[in-house]
Amino acid sequence: MPIKFINVSKKFKDVYAVKNLNFEIDDKKITVLIGPSGCGKTTTLKLINRLIERTSGEILINGLSIDKIDKIELRRKIGYVIQEIGLFPHYTVFDNIAVVPKLLNWPKNKIKNRVIELLNLVNLDFKEVINKYPYELSGGQRQRVGVARALAADPELLLMDEPFGAIDPINREILQDVLLNIQKKLKKTILFVTHDIREAIKLGDKIAVFKDGEIQQYDSTINLIKNPKNKFIENILGINAKLNYLEFVKVEKFIEKDFLVTNSISNINKIEKECLIIFTNKFEGFVLKTDIKKGHIKIRNDYVTPDQSVLEALNIMFKHNIHCLPVIEKNNEIKGIIKYEKIILK
Amino acid sequence: MNYINYLIVNKDIIIKELFNHLQIILYALPFAILIGVGTGILISKHQKLSKYVLYLTSILMTIPSPALFGIMVIILGPFKLGLGKPPAIIALVIYSLLPMIRNTLSAIKSISKEMIDSAKGMGMTEMQILFKIKIPLSLPIIMSGIRNSIVMGIGIAAIGYYISAGGLGYFIFAGLSRGRYEMIITGIILLASLGMGFNYLLLKIESLLTPKGLRFKN
Numbered sequence: 342m343p344i345k346f347i348n349v350s351k352k353f354k355d356v357y358a359v360k361n362l363n364f365e366i367d368d369k370k371i372t373v374l375i376g377p378s379g380c381g382k383t384t385t386l387k388l389i390n391r392l393i394e395r396t397s398g399e400i401l402i403n404g405l406s407i408d409k410i411d412k413i414e415l416r417r418k419i420g421y422v423i424q425e426i427g428l429f430p431h432y433t434v435f436d437n438i439a440v441v442p443k444l445l446n447w448p449k450n451k452i453k454n455r456v457i458e459l460l461n462l463v464n465l466d467f468k469e470v471i472n473k474y475p476y477e478l479s480g481g482q483r484q485r486v487g488v489a490r491a492l493a494a495d496p497e498l499l500l501m502d503e504p505f506g507a508i509d510p511i512n513r514e515i516l517q518d519v520l521l522n523i524q525k526k527l528k529k530t531i532l533f534v535t536h537d538i539r540e541a542i543k544l545g546d547k548i549a550v551f552k553d554g555e556i557q558q559y560d561s562t563i564n565l566i567k568n569p570k571n572k573f574i575e576n577i578l579g580i581n582a583k584l585n586y587l588e589f590v591k592v593e594k595f596i597e598k599d600f601l602v603t604n605s606i607s608n609i610n611k612i613e614k615e616c617l618i619i620f621t622n623k624f625e626g627f628v629l630k631t632d633i634k635k636g637h638i639k640i641r642n643d644y645v646t647p648d649q650s651v652l653e654a655l656n657i658m659f660k661h662n663i664h665c666l667p668v669i670e671k672n673n674e675i676k677g678i679i680k681y682e683k684i685i686l687k
Numbered sequence: 688m689n690y691i692n693y694l695i696v697n698k699d700i701i702i703k704e705l706f707n708h709l710q711i712i713l714y715a716l717p718f719a720i721l722i723g724v725g726t727g728i729l730i731s732k733h734q735k736l737s738k739y740v741l742y743l744t745s746i747l748m749t750i751p752s753p754a755l756f757g758i759m760v761i762i763l764g765p766f767k768l769g770l771g772k773p774p775a776i777i778a779l780v781i782y783s784l785l786p787m788i789r790n791t792l793s794a795i796k797s798i799s800k801e802m803i804d805s806a807k808g809m810g811m812t813e814m815q816i817l818f819k820i821k822i823p824l825s826l827p828i829i830m831s832g833i834r835n836s837i838v839m840g841i842g843i844a845a846i847g848y849y850i851s852a853g854g855l856g857y858f859i860f861a862g863l864s865r866g867r868y869e870m871i872i873t874g875i876i877l878l879a880s881l882g883m884g885f886n887y888l889l890l891k892i893e894s895l896l897t898p899k900g901l902r903f904k905n
């Protein structure tokens with residue numbers, strides 16, 4: 342569900358909480374909102390599920406104004422996760438996750454199966470936790486239940502307001518990985534609020550930087566890091582941003598299709614594409630355009646998997662002094678190639 | 688010796704007045720809960736209104752109880768309900784309001800805004816939030832308000848004797864005017880055991896009504 346903000350403002354009394362928001366949230370991607378406390382991130386989220394009504398402007402979901410959809414119905418179609426406090430203390434894990442399916446009158450069996458499926462998805466042992474109350478869980482477990490609950494009725498859109506903010510750093514990393522894994526499988530449109538730039542870089546396909554209720558810069562994560570528009574953005578990014586980026590961003594984000602596949606290299610003297618992948622029933626190696634010199638062909642064996650980090654890919658490239666690498670799935674499926682010039686930062 | 692003798696001779700009267708006393712309290716109870724808890728829930732959404740209502744009920748509480756019974760007699764007189772149980776029951780209801788409204792309000796207020804937002808965000812209606820979230824989470828505190836009101840009411844109901852409502856007040860006030868200590872002691876023992884008995888019973892109900900997920904706090 343793509344979401345479009347057109348000139349959206351929200352005033353409390355005379356003060357703007359957000360002002361003139363104009364931006365589009367991409368379908369099936371993670372968009373991160375970041376900025377100092379009080380800059381309007383939470384307000385922006387709540388404008389979408391109408392916990393807060395905007396003062397002016399228009400918000401479109403799938404091209405349709407959110408005013409045209411019944412408020413209650415709209416909310417049941419949107420997953421909402423806040424800090425751990427959002428779980429109902431008098432409900433068991435099962436009942437917490439079953440809230441929206443029950444509101445939607447799903448049959449009992451379907452709810453049960455769904456809860457078990459979701460607990461597996463967030464890597465919780467359902468037998469162990471399903472009948473527990475929130476106070477019997479650790480902070481990390483609670484937050485997993487929170488994510489499972491938001492996904493219960495399979496919404497296309499997830500709104501997450503600093504969901505891992507109260508979790509210790511080690512468990513936060515784990516939860517972020519859980520979320521990335523889920524996203525890989527389910528491809529939801531996710532709007533994620535954080536004030537942690539490391540988290541933003543790790544999770545965000547795109548990042549919107551807020552200041553005083555306005556968007557300072559909205560760009561893909563890499564562009565933001567490459568071209569911070571002003572001092573404020575640079576400060577938000579901090580000194581580790583580039584390193585974080587290389588560390589977190591997965592190879593899969595840079596896969597290109599600029600390659601050919603062959604099962605034999607016997608009669609090749611010119612490659613039309615950057616990279617020629619040799620593949621019989623498994624990956625056998627690859628040849629770069631520049632590797633063919635005067636009839637001599639050099640075959641290379643390196644590759645990366647899509648879930649390796651860009652930093653790892655760069656390491657391999659530096660080691661062999663090459664500018665691109667094949668991306669091969671663990672089951673030997675060819676995903677594409679990754680190129681140096683696309684990932685390297687200025 | 689005197690005292691045992693008194694109990695044996697007057698056991699019918701004792702049972703009758705005990706029954707009268709219970710009657711006043713048990714009649715007042717449903718009204719007090721309905722009005723007190725209901726008002727608390729209804730006004731909980733309005734900051735200002737809550738403040739005024741709490742202010743008003745705390746003024747009512749400062750009226751000395753004999754005076755309130757007297758006022759009831761005067762107000763209900765024209766309807767031929769001036770004496771007997773009705774004024775006593777109504778006075779008791781009024782006395783119970785403050786603790787019930789106050790506890791209901793503070794119970795509902797103590798639920799975090801985030802939790803309510805979370806419920807709203809999932810698409811619960813106002814009614815669903817009230818019955819599935821607010822009331823269950825408030826129940827322990829509301830119940831302790833009810834318990835306080837009832838235990839307090841057991842003592843106050845004794846004043847009903849003065850307006851011919853009957854009840855255990857008879858033994859104390861008649862005993863005082865006649866200088867009969869065995870009567871006074873009987874009244875005190877009965878009132879005290881009634882108070883403790885109700886307190887115990889209501890504590891039990893309170894812990895039964897506390898949702899499982901909240902019990903760890905006790």
Ligand SMILES: Nc1ncnc2c1ncn2[C@@H]1O[C@H](COP(=O)(O)OP(=O)(O)O)[C@@H](O)[C@H]1O
Pocket residue numbers: 353357358359376377378379380381382383384385
């Ligand atoms: N219900 C409200 N009433 C008045 N002001 C509010 C309300 N909610 C938020 N604000 C104000 O709006 C601004 C943005 O708040 P918020 O969106 O919560 O910021 P963030 O989530 O980025 O910390 C803040 O200045 C805050 O004080």
Ligand SMILES: [Mg+2]
Pocket residue numbers: 382383384
């Ligand atoms: Mg916030």
